[in-house]
Amino acid sequence: MKTKHLLTALLASLLCLATCSSVYCKETTEMKKIYFLAGKGSHGKDCHAFSAGSRLLASILNENVTGVNAVVCENGWPDDTSFLDNAAAVVMFCDGLNHHVGNGHWEELDKMAKKGVGIAVLHYAAVVAKGKTGDYFLDWMGGYYEPGWSVNPHWEANFESFPEHPVTRGMKPFTIHDEWYFHMRYREGMNNVTPVLSAHPPASTMKRPDGPHSGNPDVRAAVKNGEIQHVAWVATRPGGGRGFGFTGAHYHKNWQDENFRRLVLNALAWIANVEIPQDGVPVAIPE
Numbered sequence: 001m002k003t004k005h006l007l008t009a010l011l012a013s014l015l016c017l018a019t020c021s022s023v024y025c026k027e028t029t030e031m032k033k034i035y036f037l038a039g040k041g042s043h044g045k046d047c048h049a050f051s052a053g054s055r056l057l058a059s060i061l062n063e064n065v066t067g068v069n070a071v072v073c074e075n076g077w078p079d080d081t082s083f084l085d086n087a088a089a090v091v092m093f094c095d096g097l098n099h100h101v102g103n104g105h106w107e108e109l110d111k112m113a114k115k116g117v118g119i120a121v122l123h124y125a126a127v128v129a130k131g132k133t134g135d136y137f138l139d140w141m142g143g144y145y146e147p148g149w150s151v152n153p154h155w156e157a158n159f160e161s162f163p164e165h166p167v168t169r170g171m172k173p174f175t176i177h178d179e180w181y182f183h184m185r186y187r188e189g190m191n192n193v194t195p196v197l198s199a200h201p202p203a204s205t206m207k208r209p210d211g212p213h214s215g216n217p218d219v220r221a222a223v224k225n226g227e228i229q230h231v232a233w234v235a236t237r238p239g240g241g242r243g244f245g246f247t248g249a250h251y252h253k254n255w256q257d258e259n260f261r262r263l264v265l266n267a268l269a270w271i272a273n274v275e276i277p278q279d280g281v282p283v284a285i286p287e
Helices: 003-015 050-064 106-114 132-141 217-224 252-256 258-271
Strands: 032-038 068-073 087-093 118-122 155-159 174-178 193-199 229-236 242-246
Touching (some): 032 050, 050 068, 050 087, 050 252, 087 106, 106 118, 118 132, 118 258, 155 193, 174 258, 193 258
Parallel strands (some): 032 087, 087 118
Antiparallel strands (some): 193 229, 229 242
């Protein structure tokens, strides 16, 4: 798509608001439903545009991926809980910790996960407290952002190579600036967890003083030692089901990057058990 059309589509997604609804959906039989639980925006223009980003991703999936019906639920957990029974995947794109859309609903999500429903978190939605909720995330998605261990600097990540996995099909090396969280808390031994976006953070990511989001001795040592950091990953559950964590997407404009959105769209289709083409799912944005 030409740049001007892409920018128009991004702007439209920022302006378009609705409650739980499909976006550009081409109905077919045996639809796999992917529900986006979008939180309220919290950082002003172009940042933490959870609803806009969700609607953009949903429109691409519905327009380009046969058999998928992506539904966006605005402003958190919907009143209509029928999605608990027919979801193939649930995607949470929202603020974390005390403002997480999942607060008060973790047991319901756990029941869905145990039935094999795919679960994904994008950006701030990966941030939850250590303990019961963190343990849920380790089980569902294989990792999460643990305050006091993980960090959230803004930096330019250079993604040079990707592992062989359905989620990385069609990916090419790219570089992009975002609030890439890293030093995430993962399952012991990375059991059934596959990193799909990894890079070396520069020393500048450690310029802030220690704090629950800014730094700690462990992450400082890791960066100093040149350890590669994983900023997106997929996981499988022993009892069935798949998970995906993606730490970028602080900036809505980053969806303009084809590789940025391809990785996410591949992963969302994959956790819903959709077959990923060898070149990746189509990522053209509907005009």
